[in-house]
Amino acid sequence: MADGTVVLGETNIAASPKRIMDVQVSPANPKAFGAAIDAIRDAELTVIGPGSLYTSLIPNLLIPGIARALIESSEPVVYVCNIATQPGETDGYTLEDHLRAIERHLPGLAIDSWWPIAA
Structure with a gap:
């Protein structure tokens, strides 16, 4: 979180009133599902969100494995952005804030286009 505390678990993260700064997965290097990697590599377009x-x-x-496949893909990547505010997660976020968060966590990923939705 922005104040340096660590919150574990999806439900706890969403319930926390603190601003999220960084997300990590546990274990640190989980193995990707092979079919998912193949699907990204074979795709003519990848849609995130x-x-x-x-x-x-x-x-x-x-x-x-997912990160590597997305970064190495020469095909377009489109981000469908949920611009509806999610309390405890994206309060006050703009589309640009969403894109910056993705870029901060996955440097090297080129998002070619985006589509905002309010869900």
């Missing part, structure tokens, strides 16, 4: 930024989307992007 919509979903909870810090508790659904970013944790999946932190899986090394």
